[in-house]
Amino acid sequence: MDRLEDVLQYTARTVEATLDELLPPVAGPRGRVVEAMRYGCLGGGKRLRPLLVISSAGLFDVPESGALRTAAAIEMIHCYSLIHDDLPAMDDADLRRGRPSVHRAFDEATAILAGDGLLTEAFAVLADPRTAGQPEVRGELVAALAEAAGPAGMVGGQMIDLSDERGSLDLAGITELQQLKTGAIIAFSCAAGGILGQADPDDRAALDGYAEDLGLAFQIVDDLLDTEASTEDLGKPAGQDAAAGKATFVGLLGAEAARHKARDLIGSAERRLERFGERASVLRQIARFVVDRRN
Amino acid sequence: MDRLEDVLQYTARTVEATLDELLPPVAGPRGRVVEAMRYGCLGGGKRLRPLLVISSAGLFDVPESGALRTAAAIEMIHCYSLIHDDLPAMDDADLRRGRPSVHRAFDEATAILAGDGLLTEAFAVLADPRTAGQPEVRGELVAALAEAAGPAGMVGGQMIDLSDERGSLDLAGITELQQLKTGAIIAFSCAAGGILGQADPDDRAALDGYAEDLGLAFQIVDDLLDTEASTEDLGKPAGQDAAAGKATFVGLLGAEAARHKARDLIGSAERRLERFGERASVLRQIARFVVDRRN
Numbered sequence: 335m336d337r338l339e340d341v342l343q344y345t346a347r348t349v350e351a352t353l354d355e356l357l358p359p360v361a362g363p364r365g366r367v368v369e370a371m372r373y374g375c376l377g378g379g380k381r382l383r384p385l386l387v388i389s390s391a392g393l394f395d396v397p398e399s400g401a402l403r404t405a406a407a408i409e410m411i412h413c414y415s416l417i418h419d420d421l422p423a424m425d426d427a428d429l430r431r432g433r434p435s436v437h438r439a440f441d442e443a444t445a446i447l448a449g450d451g452l453l454t455e456a457f458a459v460l461a462d463p464r465t466a467g468q469p470e471v472r473g474e475l476v477a478a479l480a481e482a483a484g485p486a487g488m489v490g491g492q493m494i495d496l497s498d499e500r501g502s503l504d505l506a507g508i509t510e511l512q513q514l515k516t517g518a519i520i521a522f523s524c525a526a527g528g529i530l531g532q533a534d535p536d537d538r539a540a541l542d543g544y545a546e547d548l549g550l551a552f553q554i555v556d557d558l559l560d561t562e563a564s565t566e567d568l569g570k571p572a573g574q575d576a577a578a579g580k581a582t583f584v585g586l587l588g589a590e591a592a593r594h595k596a597r598d599l600i601g602s603a604e605r606r607l608e609r610f611g612e613r614a615s616v617l618r619q620i621a622r623f624v625v626d627r628r629n
Numbered sequence: 630m631d632r633l634e635d636v637l638q639y640t641a642r643t644v645e646a647t648l649d650e651l652l653p654p655v656a657g658p659r660g661r662v663v664e665a666m667r668y669g670c671l672g673g674g675k676r677l678r679p680l681l682v683i684s685s686a687g688l689f690d691v692p693e694s695g696a697l698r699t700a701a702a703i704e705m706i707h708c709y710s711l712i713h714d715d716l717p718a719m720d721d722a723d724l725r726r727g728r729p730s731v732h733r734a735f736d737e738a739t740a741i742l743a744g745d746g747l748l749t750e751a752f753a754v755l756a757d758p759r760t761a762g763q764p765e766v767r768g769e770l771v772a773a774l775a776e777a778a779g780p781a782g783m784v785g786g787q788m789i790d791l792s793d794e795r796g797s798l799d800l801a802g803i804t805e806l807q808q809l810k811t812g813a814i815i816a817f818s819c820a821a822g823g824i825l826g827q828a829d830p831d832d833r834a835a836l837d838g839y840a841e842d843l844g845l846a847f848q849i850v851d852d853l854l855d856t857e858a859s860t861e862d863l864g865k866p867a868g869q870d871a872a873a874g875k876a877t878f879v880g881l882l883g884a885e886a887a888r889h890k891a892r893d894l895i896g897s898a899e900r901r902l903e904r905f906g907e908r909a910s911v912l913r914q915i916a917r918f919v920v921d922r923r924n
Contacts, residue, residue, distance in 0.1 A: 360780070360785075362789075363788065363789045363792035363793075363794045363795075364780065364785035364786070364788045364789050364792075364809070366788055366792065367780050367784060367785060367788040368780050371780065414745075418741055418742075418745060421738075421741065423736070423737035423738045423741060424738050424741065441718070442718035443716075443718045443719050443791050444788070444791075446713055446716065446718060446719065446741065447713075447784050447787055447788055447791075449745070450709075450713060450744070450745075450748065450784050451779055451780045451784045453745065453748055453749065454748065454775050454778045454779035454780075454784065455775065455779050455780065457752045457771055457774075457775045458772060458775035458776060458779060460771075461768050461771040461772040461775060462772060463768075468764075469763075469764035469765040469767070469768045470764040472764070472768045472771075473756050473758075473764045473767045473768055473771075476752055476753075476755075476756040476767075476768075476771050477753060477756040477757060479752075480749050480750065480752045480753035480756060481753060483749045484746055484749035484750050484753060485655070485659065485662050485663050485666065485746045485749075485750065489662060489742050489745050489746045489749065490655075490659035490662060491659070492742055493658065493659045493661055493662035493739070493742055494657075494658045494659050496738050496739075496742075497658035497659075497661065498658075499658045500658075514659070
């Protein structure tokens with residue numbers, strides 16, 4: 335486990351530096367939105383998605399600068415989604431990563447714009463030749479991210495999460511919701527390594543399978559933590575889903591079966607990586623970390 | 630003027646059909662966000678930006694399908710910005726194009742997501758090989774749109790528009806605000822034709838100059854209409870800027886000098902097109918239309 339901790343720290347540090355460099359502060363009245371974008375994506379988070387990009391890119395000898403820029407772009411998307419999800423009209427969350435959410439630290443209009451700005455900037459980063467020399471690679475990254483983040487992915491998942499039907503979803507419904515809301519971006523994070531490395535179809539399919547298992551396990555563990563962990567551990571209020579009457583994996587399966595399912599999925603995720611041998615050791619460790627994490 | 634009216638009608642019809650095709654309705658709970666995206670960008674608007682794309686693409690013999698898809702992508706960006714600008718936390722506008730704004734017709738959360746969805750989908754369209762066969766052209770479109778729409782463009786302009794400094798901006802400040810908030814996307818709309826047609830640098834510079842003059846004239850006329858036109862003509866409440874104590878071109882220059890400046894800019898815009906001869910006749914007519922319009 336030592337090795338993963340080192341990788342996590344290294345990733346957190348380098349992704350932070352890359353985001354800082356990609357979003358330099360700006361003077362004058364429009365500087366406020368850049369400040370809010372920086373507040374929303376610097377200084378926190380597990381950086382799980384960037385770690386998946388960097389680890390999957392590592393399977394294919396992708397230059398580190400391109401992997402880091404792609405990782406930063408995905409983190410911008412993830413952070414934009416948190417900023418918008420926290421808004422009063424959505425989850426109305428005052429706290430994120432143990433600090434005031436963006437609309438509390440700034441104001442609602444600035445938070446909306448900061449999310450819009452991060453979403454836009456992510457595409458600017460992916461379309462930049464410094465991310466990948468070959469234009470077809472950049473094009474594929476942009477297309478795949480747009481698919482994963484849009485109405486057929488994350489935005490669609492958030493819509494289901496806010497819908498009137500949300501309370502009464504069955505297991506298939508919850509699974510679809512989570513595959514869209516969080517799974518699609520996790521899947522893109524793994525796929526990005528294969529795109530950057532122009533991997534062959536079999537390698538890509540193995541990564542897709544790993545990502546699907548991992549994403550679902552991640553969400554089940556999130557549900558478990560929401561019922562079991564403390565607000566202090568989470569950096570956000572615990573017990574929110576149950577309080578909001580939302581159907582969850584834990585509610586539908588019970589805590590024990592949910593934990594069992596998460597472990598099964600992680601076993602399956604690890605088996606998907608067999609073809610990569612020792613090179614996939616960090617991806618394997620990430621899978622185990624996802625079920626063992628405390629927040 | 631007959632010819633421009635025909636072109637306007639044709640553009641409105643084909644862009645509408647392209648948007649309709651790019652955003653098909655979806656069943657199930659996530660269908661609501663797609664429905665709101667469709668409501669926010671179908672069935673209205675001058676379609677000025679699409680017209681600029683199609684007319685500038687026409688200078689360089691760009692295939693119509695690529696120009697239309699690019700035009701639709703820009704219209705998605707424009708409509709996302711209207712949806713978010715209308716939100717209660719921003720301009721709090723109940724009316725848009727003579728109908729309830731998206732958050733009034735649906736709800737605030739759905740409107741935020743619909744804007745996010747349109748912004749994301751615009752990049753999906755530009756990155757699609759059906760928009761341009763050469764990957765470097767698609768990459769250039771994505772990069773230029775992200776620049777124009779992000780914190781160094783439209784999002785930055787909207788931040789200035791909402792800032793505490795907004796009331797006391799001088800002419801240089803108002804000009805910068807408008808160049809970011811509306812000018813950047815208008816400029817991209819014209820530049821897109823040159824990108825799609827892989828035009829030479831001199832042709833691109835001429836289009837950039839035209840777009841800059843046109844964008845500023847467009848905004849000055851907007852200010853004039855806000856003080857002079859009726860709510861019925863505009864399809865949104867008139868007199869909003871003055872009521873909000875916002876500095877405007879009309880407030881700073883007076884109506885007569887503002888109208889004079891708009892006409893000067895349009896004269897300059899037309900001269901920028903000289904190198905294109907007769908091929909630019911629609912772009913010339915658009916320039917005149919922009920100062921003569923009633924809404």
